[in-house]
Amino acid sequence: MEQLQVRSPLRPPTMADVARRAGVSHQTVSRVLGGHPNVRNETRAKVLRAIEEMGYRRNSSARALATRRTRTLGVIASHTTLYGPASTLFALEEAARAEGYLVSTVSLREMTVATFSEALDHLRDGGVEGVVAFAPGQPAVAALAELRHPFPVVTVGSQHGLGIPGVNVDQRLGARLVTGHLLAAGHRSVWHLAGPGDWQEAADRVAGWRATLEAAGVEAPPPLSGDWSPLSGYRAGQELAGWVGRGLTAVFVANDQMALGVLRALREAGVRTPQDVAVAGFDDIPESEFFAPPLTTVRQDFSAVGARSITLLLDLIEGRASSGATRIVIEPHLVVRASSSPYPP
Template structure:
């Protein structure tokens, strides 16, 4: 095998095989309109036969565009951040961009600064930060960077463009569904304190109850894991027959733990206690019983995030600090049948957070 056969084909090789000039091949690759159809077909056939791949480094030097976007993320083992990351990568590829991802255990000023420096050295044109924690966005807002940055999950009011699912609306949909099913109130198992999504879901739940003239019960809090849901479910089981007939859980994984704890305590779902979750994770419809939940459109989040970032990169007009909210969808399943109030059920005053059953 000759050295020429060992090296990858170049644009000059394609031009020679197609019987055209180097400039014509370049025009075909750029989809320039001033190329005859028969010439374009010859060039594309030569490219396919030779397995030619354009040198992205050379192109970047010529155009000063790397067509690479950065993503900074943490907690990517969780369903929401993992789904968001996949959606961003898919949306970027659809626009002809590569993605360079930096995953950190925790997003702090130091780790974010390190991540942005790393991505900047790699020549990214802009960055999407999956930053659901308020502290992460606050840290990001205090950093300088030479490229546009868009956050996913939070960022409103901090001067950073952001894309998010309307968590407040999703919680109102779930809580309103439980009230419409005949429950006098709904308890809430919230997510971690520092997560903006958890705060928004709790606020939506609280606002819905208050708008119906119901004083919200004490909030229980978990860490998004099934284990924390299981432990909260054991506590909730102690309130069955004393005013508890419905629970809105801030994510599906914690709802899974709640369902198991209630089942082990001899509490039926939904006959005794209705349970609604949030996320519509793929396994939620296979829970026992199938879980009523709020579906987040992560594909839409990915598309809007990338579109917003590209608008900022290209300098296209946008509001000063845009915020795009994606509407969620309530998915009703068997865990929340209509409730028939029992005559013996008595109301109880809300207890302080952490009160024993």
């Protein structure tokens, strides 16, 4: 009587197991997995059927040793509790998976030369083929400028002069759009609550706001500063409420979370929005259309940022693009809602 061979359930099926089940050689299974054209359709079907029946999964480590490709990309991220960075990270991971790559992410609390260097070493030891690095502010930009990159690197998050390829949303354009909208609604000036001073995106929004006022012949009021949080917006809103009736009729807030705090502070002070003060934000977080009133804001296409960043990085890895200062800039879009109704004459 023929003795049945029972495979231990603790051992995953190997390529040799698949070959025995399909009645073909190990090399034939390898050719099927590699998409080799010189395999008969009937044989290919038998191998694929055996793979499905046995639940075979290709050993990625062995494949990496054979091909010198890990199909893994690295991401160095920061401030991922904020809407923009979190949305960008999700978009990067989604775009990488669509291209058949895994993502290894290192999240940094602080972006310094030391932390960046440690993150790059960690990703290099993990065998990544390239890295997308968040560069939201001057410390991150300075860190990247000082470090050598053992693999292609693409930055996201801000415009810079590093000579490193990158993708960013045009923050100045977004600020010009929203400031111009408030001026066109009849407001004689627009106040601004800016983001943290060490964030390049915050600086770019200030620059766009200021340039729009100057082009209209309006002197820019001194900007206030927050830390992106609703609490900092609330505290700034308390200060802004004191200027109502003294020239303040419109406020451009550098992100929607701070705008939420501003709206509450104004409401508590008896200031109506938009009847007394129009308020506009930046980012178009999912909750912004449910604020009271619904918030006018600037929408950033984070899905496009993620997709274009991954495409650019893979082009560098495959040699389809040079490592020069390639810069992809994505345009934002103004979303007008009830918080910025036209100012009464």
